[in-house]
Amino acid sequence: MDAYNKRRKQMAESLNKQGLAMAMFEDTEGRRDPSIRYFSGQPGDALLFISASGRSLLVPWDVNMAQAMAKVEEMLPYGDFGRNPVMACAGALERFGLKSGLVDLPSITPYPMYIDYVEACPDHDFRCTTDGSSKTAETMRAVKDAEELAIYGKLSSITDDAMDAIESGIREGKFKTETDVALFIERYLREKGCESSGFDTIAAGPSRSFGIHAFPSYTAAHFATEGMSILDFGLVYKGYTSDVTMSFIKGRLSQKQQEMVELVRKAHNLAIKAIAPGVKSRDIALLVDNIFAEKGYVMPHGLGHGIGLEAHEAPAVRSREDNDWVLAPGHIITIEPGLYDPKEGGVRLEDDILVTENGYELLTHSRIVEF
Amino acid sequence: MDAYNKRRKQMAESLNKQGLAMAMFEDTEGRRDPSIRYFSGQPGDALLFISASGRSLLVPWDVNMAQAMAKVEEMLPYGDFGRNPVMACAGALERFGLKSGLVDLPSITPYPMYIDYVEACPDHDFRCTTDGSSKTAETMRAVKDAEELAIYGKLSSITDDAMDAIESGIREGKFKTETDVALFIERYLREKGCESSGFDTIAAGPSRSFGIHAFPSYTAAHFATEGMSILDFGLVYKGYTSDVTMSFIKGRLSQKQQEMVELVRKAHNLAIKAIAPGVKSRDIALLVDNIFAEKGYVMPHGLGHGIGLEAHEAPAVRSREDNDWVLAPGHIITIEPGLYDPKEGGVRLEDDILVTENGYELLTHSRIVEF
Numbered sequence: 001m002d003a004y005n006k007r008r009k010q011m012a013e014s015l016n017k018q019g020l021a022m023a024m025f026e027d028t029e030g031r032r033d034p035s036i037r038y039f040s041g042q043p044g045d046a047l048l049f050i051s052a053s054g055r056s057l058l059v060p061w062d063v064n065m066a067q068a069m070a071k072v073e074e075m076l077p078y079g080d081f082g083r084n085p086v087m088a089c090a091g092a093l094e095r096f097g098l099k100s101g102l103v104d105l106p107s108i109t110p111y112p113m114y115i116d117y118v119e120a121c122p123d124h125d126f127r128c129t130t131d132g133s134s135k136t137a138e139t140m141r142a143v144k145d146a147e148e149l150a151i152y153g154k155l156s157s158i159t160d161d162a163m164d165a166i167e168s169g170i171r172e173g174k175f176k177t178e179t180d181v182a183l184f185i186e187r188y189l190r191e192k193g194c195e196s197s198g199f200d201t202i203a204a205g206p207s208r209s210f211g212i213h214a215f216p217s218y219t220a221a222h223f224a225t226e227g228m229s230i231l232d233f234g235l236v237y238k239g240y241t242s243d244v245t246m247s248f249i250k251g252r253l254s255q256k257q258q259e260m261v262e263l264v265r266k267a268h269n270l271a272i273k274a275i276a277p278g279v280k281s282r283d284i285a286l287l288v289d290n291i292f293a294e295k296g297y298v299m300p301h302g303l304g305h306g307i308g309l310e311a312h313e314a315p316a317v318r319s320r321e322d323n324d325w326v327l328a329p330g331h332i333i334t335i336e337p338g339l340y341d342p343k344e345g346g347v348r349l350e351d352d353i354l355v356t357e358n359g360y361e362l363l364t365h366s367r368i369v370e371f
Numbered sequence: 372m373d374a375y376n377k378r379r380k381q382m383a384e385s386l387n388k389q390g391l392a393m394a395m396f397e398d399t400e401g402r403r404d405p406s407i408r409y410f411s412g413q414p415g416d417a418l419l420f421i422s423a424s425g426r427s428l429l430v431p432w433d434v435n436m437a438q439a440m441a442k443v444e445e446m447l448p449y450g451d452f453g454r455n456p457v458m459a460c461a462g463a464l465e466r467f468g469l470k471s472g473l474v475d476l477p478s479i480t481p482y483p484m485y486i487d488y489v490e491a492c493p494d495h496d497f498r499c500t501t502d503g504s505s506k507t508a509e510t511m512r513a514v515k516d517a518e519e520l521a522i523y524g525k526l527s528s529i530t531d532d533a534m535d536a537i538e539s540g541i542r543e544g545k546f547k548t549e550t551d552v553a554l555f556i557e558r559y560l561r562e563k564g565c566e567s568s569g570f571d572t573i574a575a576g577p578s579r580s581f582g583i584h585a586f587p588s589y590t591a592a593h594f595a596t597e598g599m600s601i602l603d604f605g606l607v608y609k610g611y612t613s614d615v616t617m618s619f620i621k622g623r624l625s626q627k628q629q630e631m632v633e634l635v636r637k638a639h640n641l642a643i644k645a646i647a648p649g650v651k652s653r654d655i656a657l658l659v660d661n662i663f664a665e666k667g668y669v670m671p672h673g674l675g676h677g678i679g680l681e682a683h684e685a686p687a688v689r690s691r692e693d694n695d696w697v698l699a700p701g702h703i704i705t706i707e708p709g710l711y712d713p714k715e716g717g718v719r720l721e722d723d724i725l726v727t728e729n730g731y732e733l734l735t736h737s738r739i740v741e742f
Contacts, residue, residue, distance in 0.1 A: 029683065031401075065586060069586075109482055110482070112501045178561070182557075320454070350551055
């Protein structure tokens, strides 16, 4: 059985346990959900219906692409349903022979659409909650299976090679501007067989590194000149993204800059060492908050996050009270402590880490380059 | 009064007419809404509340960025509300002194969140419909005002210059691969003061041009070699995107390829000539459908769409029955007829057009380059 089929069967079992007849997934402009790629291989713009009895139906916009990329038992073009998700849902229920029962909608279904589903299918009940099938898919996706771990093995190595090439290029003075280094990455990844970058590369030279997420993400401004520069990027291989941040520190640092660099290195090191199955990710984030607080610093963003088919996915790795994630083998998370000062600039260090049975495996090897 | 203030006042008037106390806008990961930039200048990650009495409150994630970019009377950091939209909504109602009344939520508010709002503010009524304030903002944004027309004047000229430079580069053999031409654009736009590309540039060489939206959007494959290649890109200037498609046809064409190129040119020409205020955009799309149908072709996508702060926004320009948009002065739309064949490849030609009082103004000057 292929990985997609295995995942769909697991979802069907979950539907059975919850007394649900069918779950619906939607991946469309404004409501992106790569769970459809996770369950079928189809990389975008489609609906997917999975029934408790284990049947599934993919409804893609672009049938040619789906025939090339998706692995599913049944497929019908979206045009057959007037390109309308409500009509497609009714059609899937009919095709599956489900005359009644509870249907689980994506948790991001807009309120007005929810009403449309209810009105269009009066014989069925609809559920739309934050702990439904969307959450089941999120939880499944958080624990990477054998196929995904193989992808991350290859992807991490490409990402590490990219960082080595970038460090060399910076030291040799090959990259003058934020654009130079960002476009080097775009070219590099495609030559290595990656699909795209995982998000807009953030290349922030000393004049812009004070921002958490510099806007625009990269410009014609100088990069890696005197001061502190941040480079945050991810590469996508077979749908999965890496996410690393390097910092480049050039010239003599102020005392405060030195302190910031040391604190970020220390936080990065101690946070990674704290990773193990059974550990609450919130506790690791609190550990870093404390390291910074002791010296009077506050980190204006979360410590990390899961990665996978999305750049931000489960498990959460932050100190907010609503984070109740417990790390488990197969989780792949980032650890990205950073400190920012409107005058001194910013420094961040981010790596991708796999939680293992006994602890952790460092997938990438980022660095703060001082030169 | 600055443009943002004027737009907020117009929204407040609309709230008054509809008997609404307050409207809420949200721009967050997974629920992007550049209406916040339209009403305040803040380029992302914020909530915006506008009351019928004309008050407004911006709640940004990144206060430093908002202080640099937003023009609003009142601003409070999202942290003040525990980074929770429901708490921020309750806080805005309190700050505006609104003890009761009807609150309009974004039309894409997920069903479970709608329930949270209702439960958190029992003294208020909540509305979430497809024809509420989100629609009002969409309709306002469809008609570009003086500030926006000035931006498009500059942006169209940069886009035209980029196309000239690309055509020269192709003719001179400077671009060998899809990546070469896509990264040329990324560099060019930043040198000209643009923020970013408006969407992932699609550079599809002869081996991949049969797809409507090639996946991945550009690769290390050859571009503009023997056969038909498509280049679809947009540049973002001060938040607004252009959207053009060039095609490159190299070598001797098959009879079918020749017919496809001629049909696309004819459709592009006649569709643009049909643009005028008072014309239903659906009728223009039907005109093109007919041109193609006469020769036995079907276009697998809509004829065009509005552009602005988003690459796809109102007005719609397609032949689907639910399109009831009537063109009006100030609308900026794309016209992008295209034909695709799994064996012969694809050809598409797209320009940006402003609807004027008397007809139209062609903003960009794309082309099918035969060489």
